[in-house]
Every structure is written in structure tokens, then in C-alpha cells.
Amino acid sequence: MQRLGIVTGANRGIGFEVCRQLARLDYCVLLTSRDAAKGGISAQMLAEEGLPILFHQLDVTDEASIAALRKFVVGKYGCVVNISSTMGQHAQMRDMSAAYRLSKDALNALTQMIANSIHGKDILVNACCPRWVRTEIGGSHATRSLEEGADTIVWLATLPSGGPSGGFFKDKERIEW
Numbered sequence: 368m369q370r371l372g373i374v375t376g377a378n379r380g381i382g383f384e385v386c387r388q389l390a391r392l393d394y395c396v397l398l399t400s401r402d403a404a405k406g407g408i409s410a411q412m413l414a415e416e417g418l419p420i421l422f423h424q425l426d427v428t429d430e431a432s433i434a435a436l437r438k439f440v441v442g443k444y445g446c447v448v449n450i451s452s453t454m455g456q457h458a459q460m461r462d463m464s465a466a467y468r469l470s471k472d473a474l475n476a477l478t479q480m481i482a483n484s485i486h487g488k489d490i491l492v493n494a495c496c497p498r499w500v501r502t503e504i505g506g507s508h509a510t511r512s513l514e515e516g517a518d519t520i521v522w523l524a525t526l527p528s529g530g531p532s533g534g535f536f537k538d539k540e541r542i543e544w
């Protein structure tokens with residue numbers, strides 16, 4: 368059975384590249400974005416590369432939008448990958464970019480909560496840091512390409528059944544929270 372990959376915030380940046388890499392691995396990819404027009408254009412760009420991409424609108428801050436996507440995917444899942452950052456790592460806490468650091472710390476906690484609460488089901492939930500990637504957030508001086516930034520994310524999204532869950536990863540290695 369073909370596996371489904373759902374990517375949030377995928378109209379640009381790392382999410383867009385994750386869609387491309389999953390589609391090349393023969394996943395059925397659902398590219399989502401909060402702006403339907405932007406997402407449609409991005410899905411079309413990948414379709415023109417010969418990749419089979421579906422599109423669905425999703426604003427992760429809008430409950431109605433989340434419910435609509437849930438209807439579409441209920442009964443599927445497998446692997447959840449939360450894109451975090453080492454800026455949310457406890458050992459790295461500073462007062463610079465406080466809101467961003469706290470949001471990633473909360474995402475890391477959420478990753479552990481969900482992984483623990485669904486333990487025993489065949490769903491793996493992990494967080495990872497893509498490192499410093501050349502995107503709108505990362506800026507043009509970042510050290511990593513989109514392909515490199517997507518690498519660990521795609522690896523976690525394609526883990527086989529029984530793989531690690533409830534972990535924080537960088538460069539395919541487990542790291543401290």
C-alpha cells in the first residue's frame with residue numbers, strides 16, 4: 368500500500384523540499400499550506416517535475432481548517448515529525464529569540480506527550496532540528512541547502528514500523544532535549 372506523507376507549511380522552504388523528497392520515494396504526498404493559492408502554485412511546480420502531489424489547505428492555527436484535514440486523513444498516519452530546533456534545547460537556552468525558543472521547547476514537550484500517550488500503537492512521533500537552512504527564516508547566509516535541511520526529516524518520516532519514537536534528532540542522531 369502506498370504511504371501518505373502530509374507536510375504542513377509546505378508551500379516554501381524546508382516543507383516544500385520534504386514534499387519533493389517524499390514524492391521521489393514514491394509516497395503519496397499531501398502538500399498543505401495556509402494560503403490555498405500559494406499552495407496550489409507550489410504543488411503545480413512539483414507536478415511539473417513529474418511528481419504526484421495532492422494539495423489541501425491547512426492553517427495550523429485554525430480549528431476548522433484542522434478539522435477539515437483530519438476528516439481527510441483519519442485512519443491513516445504512521446510517522447509524525449515535528450520540526451523543532453536546537454534553539455529549544457535546554458542546554459542552549461538564552462534570552463535572545465525567547466518566544467521562538469519557548470515555542471520549540473513546547474513543541475519538544477508536545478512530541479514526548481503524544482509519543483507517550485500513543486505508545487504501543489503503530490505511530491512514531493519524533494522531533495528534529497534541520498540545522499541552519501537557507502530559507503526565509505534561515506536567511507541566505509545559512510550553512511545548509513534545502514536538500515540537507517530536509518534529509519533528517521525525510522528519514523524520520525520514512526522510519527519502518529518499530530522504529531524510534533519520542534526522540535529529538537539532528538543529523539539522524541538522537542540528541543538531548
Ligand SMILES: NC(=O)c1ccc[n+]([C@@H]2O[C@H](COP(=O)([O-])OP(=O)(O)OC[C@H]3O[C@@H](n4cnc5c(N)ncnc54)[C@H](OP(=O)(O)O)[C@@H]3O)[C@@H](O)[C@H]2O)c1
Binds near residue numbers: 378401504505
Ligand atoms: N531554516 C532554518 O534554519 C531552521 C532551523 C531550525 C528550525 N527550523 C524550523 O523549520 C521549520 C520550517 O522553516 P523554514 O526554514 O522552511 O521556513 P520558511 O521558508 O519561512 O517556511 C515557513 C512555512 O510555514 C508556513 N506557515 C506559517 N504559519 C503557518 C500556519 N499558521 N499554518 C500553516 N503554515 C504556516 C509558511 O506559510 P506562508 O508562506 O503562508 O507564510 C511557510 O510555508 C520551522 O518550524 C522552523 O522553525 C528552521
